[in-house]
Amino acid sequence: MAHPHGVQPVLGLFGDDGEGRSVRGAGLGLLATLPDEALMAILEQLPARDLARLACVSKFLWAFCQHDELWKAFCLEELEGRWDFRASWQDTYLAVTVPGYWPGSRKPRKVAGVQSDLLYTPWLCATAAVDPAWLEVDNIDRRSGLTLGEFREQYEQPNRPVILTDVVTKWPAMRKWSRRYLQKAFKGKQVIVGDQPVSFDAYCSYSDQNNDELPLYLFDKTFCQTAPQLAKDYSAPELFADDLFGLLGDSRPDWRWLIIGPYKSGSSWHKDPNSTSAWNGVVRGSKKWVMYPPHITPPGVRPSEDGADVASPVSLMEWFLSFYEHKGSVGCAPTECILKEGELLFVPRNWWHIALNLEPDTVAVTQNFVSEVNLPHVLAHLRSRSPALVSGCSQDARAGLYDRFLTALKEHRPDALERVEAAEATARRRAEEQHKLAGLFREAPAAARCCNGAVPEADRAPANGAEKPAPAATAAAVAAGGGSGGGGFSFGFKL
Ligand SMILES: O=C(O)CCC(=O)C(=O)O
Numbered sequence: 446m447a448h449p450h451g452v453q454p455v456l457g458l459f460g461d462d463g464e465g466r467s468v469r470g471a472g473l474g475l476l477a478t479l480p481d482e483a484l485m486a487i488l489e490q491l492p493a494r495d496l497a498r499l500a501c502v503s504k505f506l507w508a509f510c511q512h513d514e515l516w517k518a519f520c521l522e523e524l525e526g527r528w529d530f531r532a533s534w535q536d537t538y539l540a541v542t543v544p545g546y547w548p549g550s551r552k553p554r555k556v557a558g559v560q561s562d563l564l565y566t567p568w569l570c571a572t573a574a575v576d577p578a579w580l581e582v583d584n585i586d587r588r589s590g591l592t593l594g595e596f597r598e599q600y601e602q603p604n605r606p607v608i609l610t611d612v613v614t615k616w617p618a619m620r621k622w623s624r625r626y627l628q629k630a631f632k633g634k635q636v637i638v639g640d641q642p643v644s645f646d647a648y649c650s651y652s653d654q655n656n657d658e659l660p661l662y663l664f665d666k667t668f669c670q671t672a673p674q675l676a677k678d679y680s681a682p683e684l685f686a687d688d689l690f691g692l693l694g695d696s697r698p699d700w701r702w703l704i705i706g707p708y709k710s711g712s713s714w715h716k717d718p719n720s721t722s723a724w725n726g727v728v729r730g731s732k733k734w735v736m737y738p739p740h741i742t743p744p745g746v747r748p749s750e751d752g753a754d755v756a757s758p759v760s761l762m763e764w765f766l767s768f769y770e771h772k773g774s775v776g777c778a779p780t781e782c783i784l785k786e787g788e789l790l791f792v793p794r795n796w797w798h799i800a801l802n803l804e805p806d807t808v809a810v811t812q813n814f815v816s817e818v819n820l821p822h823v824l825a826h827l828r829s830r831s832p833a834l835v836s837g838c839s840q841d842a843r844a845g846l847y848d849r850f851l852t853a854l855k856e857h858r859p860d861a862l863e864r865v866e867a868a869e870a871t872a873r874r875r876a877e878e879q880h881k882l883a884g885l886f887r888e889a890p891a892a893a894r895c896c897n898g899a900v901p902e903a904d905r906a907p908a909n910g911a912e913k914p915a916p917a918a919t920a921a922a923v924a925a926g927g928g929s930g931g932g933g934f935s936f937g938f939k940l
Pocket residue numbers: 704711712717723724725732792798799800801809811812913
C-alpha cells in the first residue's frame with residue numbers, strides 16, 4: 446500500500462518526482478534549510494485557515510499541511526468535544542467549521558517528489574498490522590483460587606505480576622457489557638476520551654473509522670458517577686480489597702477507570718502513579734502487555750532525571766516496530782502476556798508497562814490501590830510532597846496528600862503504620878550491618894540484579910509522578926537512606 450499523498454521515506458528508492466528530483470528545495474525556498482521537525486513545529490502554531498492557505502504554495506507544503514495529526518489537534522483543541530468523526534480529522538474539522546462542506550467530496554490527491562520520514566513513519570505505523578511475532582511470548586503465571594497468603598507471598602511481596610483467571614469471569618459485566626448496553630448506559634451523557642468529554646456514540650463511530658497511528662482511548666475515571674449501574678457490574682477481587690487510599694474517601698487520588706479502545710490503541714510506556722499497584726481486568730477483547738521491573742528502563746524510553754516525564758517513541762506501534770526485537774538489549778528480557786477476555790492482571794508497583802489492544806472494541810476496568818504491602822512505598826513517594834511527582838489529584842491537593850493520608854492512617858489504621866515503622870527499623874538495621882560488612886572487605890556489596898522483580902528494596906527504582914494513562918516515569922521519591930544513616934528509609938512520622 447502506498448502513502449495516500451504520495452509521500453516517500455527519505456531513504457526510499459522512489460523519493461523523487463519521477464525524474465530523479467525532490468521537490469523539497471523548490472517547495473520550501475529559504476525554509477529548505479529547516480529540518481522537517483522544525484517545519485512541523487512551525488505549522489503546529491498556525492491556525493487552520495493559514496494552514497489551508499499554505500497548502501496552496503507548493504507540493505511539498507501541501508503534503509505537510511495534509512498531515513492529519515495537525516487537523517486532529519484543531520478538532521481536539523477547538524471543537525470542545527463537538528466532533529463527529531468523518532474518515533479523517535481534516536474532514537471532521539472542515540465538516541464542522543466550513544458551511545456546506547461535504548466530507549469525502551474532495552478527490553484524493555498525490556504529489557511526487559516529497560520525501561519525509563516525519564510524514565511517512567506515522568502513516569507506516571498507522572497502517573502496519575500487529576506482527577504475530579510480538580504475540581508469541583506469554584510468560585506470566587496464570588492462577589486461580591489463590592488465597593491472600595499465597596498471593597502476598599508469591600507475588601505481592603516479591604513484586605511480581607500474575608494473571609488471575611477466576612475473577613472477571615464472575616462479573617456480570619462479562620455478560621452485560623456489549624456495545625449496545627454501554628450505549629444505553631451512557632445515553633445522553635459524556636465519556637472522557639483523550640482527556641475530553643465526548644458523547645459515547647461519537648467515540649464509537651470514531652473507533653470504527655479512525656486511521657490514527659495511536660487511536661484515541663476512552664480512559665474514563667468518572668464512569669461510575671456518569672453511569673452508576675456499571676459500578677454494580679464488577680467488583681474488585683478480594684485479594685485487593687485492602688485499599689488504604691479508601692480511607693481518604695472522595696479525596697483519594699484518581700483510582701478507577703473504564704478503558705475502551707480500538708485495535709492498536711493502548712497505553713504507552715509508564716509506571717503507575719504514586720507507587721501504587723494496580724489490577725486490570727479485560728471484559729472484551731484482549732491486550733498485549735510488555736513489562737519491565739522497576740530498575741530496568743525499557744529500550745527506547747528515556748525518563749527525565751526527576752522521573753516526572755518520559756521521552757519515548759510517539760506511538761505504541763512505533764515502539765513495537767522499532768524496539769520489540771531489541772527488547773532484551775537492556776540486560777533482561779521483559780515479562781509479557783496476552784491478557785485475554787475474562788482475565789485480570791496484577792500490575793506490581795513501579796513496573797514499567799505498555800498495553801496494546803488487539804481487537805476492535807477492547808473493554809477493561811482498572812483500579813489502583815494501596816495495600817499494606819505497598820504502603821511503605823506509597824508513603825515514601827508521597828513524602829516528596831512534590832506536585833510534579835505526586836499525581837491523581839488537583840495541583841493544589843498534591844503537596845498535602847502525604848499529610849492527609851498519614852492523618853487518616855493514624856486515625857483508622859495505626860496498626861498498619863506500626864508495621865511500616867517496624868519494617869523500616871529492620872531495613873535500617875540490615876543496612877547498617879551491610880555497611881559494616883562492606884567496610885571489612887573494603888568494597889560495596891554488589892547489588893543482586895534479576896528480571897523477575899525480586900530486586901533489593903533499596904535498589905528499586907522510584908515511582909512516577911504521572912497521571913495513570915499518560916506515559917510517565919520514575920521519580921526520585923523514595924528517600925533511600927534518608928535520615929537514617931544509610932540504606933534504610935524514614936517516613937518521618939510519629940505514632
Ligand atoms: O489497558 C491499558 O491500556 C493499560 C492501562 C494501564 O496502564 C494500567 O491498568 O495500569
